Amino acid sequence: MSKIVEVKALVESGKSKKVGAAVQEALDTGNQPAEILAAMVDSMSVVGDKFSTGEIFVPEMLIAAKAMSRGVEVLKPHLAGAGAVSLGTCVIGTVAGDLHDIGKNLVSMMIESAGFEMVDLGVDVPAENFVKAVNDNDNVVLVACSGLLTTTMPALKEAVQTIKTALPDMKVIVGGAPVTPEYAAEIGADGYAPDAGSAAVKAKELVM
Missing domain, CATH: 3.40.50.280 (Cobalamin-binding domain)
Incomplete structure (x- = not known):
C-alpha cells in the first residue's frame, strides 16, 4: 500500500494518533505536500458523503476531522515552503x-x-x-x-x-x-x- 493510500485510510477511519507519522513517512518517501493534502481532502469528502447518507454520524465525522487536522499540522511548514496558495x-x-x-x-x-x-x-x-x-x-x-x-x-x-x-x-x-x-x-x-x-x-x- 502506498503511503498516500495509507494516509487517506487513516484520515477516513479517524486514526489521529497515527496520521502524523504516516504523513511524515509519505513526505520522506518523496510525495509532494500538495499531493498528500489533496488525498486527505478526498478522504474528508468521502467522510462527508457517508455523513450525508447516514452511514456515519457526528462523532465519527469529528474524529476524522481531528485526524485530518493532525495531518495538516505536519504538512503546514512544507506547504508554506512550496508556495501553496490559499483559496482565501x-x-x-x-x-x-x-x-x-x-x-x-x-x-x-x-x-x-x-x-x-x-x-x-x-x-x-x-x-x-x-x-x-x-x-x-x-x-x-x-x-x-x-x-x-x-x-x-x-x-x-x-x-x-x-x-x-x-x-x-x-x-x-x-x-x-x-x-x-x-x-x-x-x-x-x-x-x-x-x-x-x-x-x-x-x-x-x-x-x-
Missing part, C-alpha cells in the same frame, strides 16, 4: 440567538481542509459582526452563516442582508437544519449546503 479567508459563525456550534465547527473544519483560512466568530453572532470581521481580516472571499433553530431564521436573513448591503460582492453561504435551498435563495445567499461535506465543495465553487 472564510469568516464563519452561528447567527444571533443561536448557541449551536457542533454543525458550525464541522463545516469550519471541512472548509479549512478544502484550502481556506478560517476566522471563526463562534455562536450568537450579531449581523454587523460578520461585516466587521470581513473588514478586519485580509483576503476574505466568503462568509458562512449557520442557523440551527427555526426561531433564528429571521436572524439568518438579517445576517445575509446586512452583509450583502455593506459588501455587495461578498459571497455568502448558509446552512443549518431548518434551512432549505429555496430559503437560502429567498434571503439572497449565494450558496446553500445541507451538510459539512457539501459545504466544502460549495465554498470552493463560489470562489473559484
Whole structure:
C-alpha cells in the first residue's frame, strides 16, 4: 500500500494518533505536500458523503476531522515552503440567538481542509459582526452563516442582508437544519449546503 493510500485510510477511519507519522513517512518517501493534502481532502469528502447518507454520524465525522487536522499540522511548514496558495479567508459563525456550534465547527473544519483560512466568530453572532470581521481580516472571499433553530431564521436573513448591503460582492453561504435551498435563495445567499461535506465543495465553487 502506498503511503498516500495509507494516509487517506487513516484520515477516513479517524486514526489521529497515527496520521502524523504516516504523513511524515509519505513526505520522506518523496510525495509532494500538495499531493498528500489533496488525498486527505478526498478522504474528508468521502467522510462527508457517508455523513450525508447516514452511514456515519457526528462523532465519527469529528474524529476524522481531528485526524485530518493532525495531518495538516505536519504538512503546514512544507506547504508554506512550496508556495501553496490559499483559496482565501472564510469568516464563519452561528447567527444571533443561536448557541449551536457542533454543525458550525464541522463545516469550519471541512472548509479549512478544502484550502481556506478560517476566522471563526463562534455562536450568537450579531449581523454587523460578520461585516466587521470581513473588514478586519485580509483576503476574505466568503462568509458562512449557520442557523440551527427555526426561531433564528429571521436572524439568518438579517445576517445575509446586512452583509450583502455593506459588501455587495461578498459571497455568502448558509446552512443549518431548518434551512432549505429555496430559503437560502429567498434571503439572497449565494450558496446553500445541507451538510459539512457539501459545504466544502460549495465554498470552493463560489470562489473559484
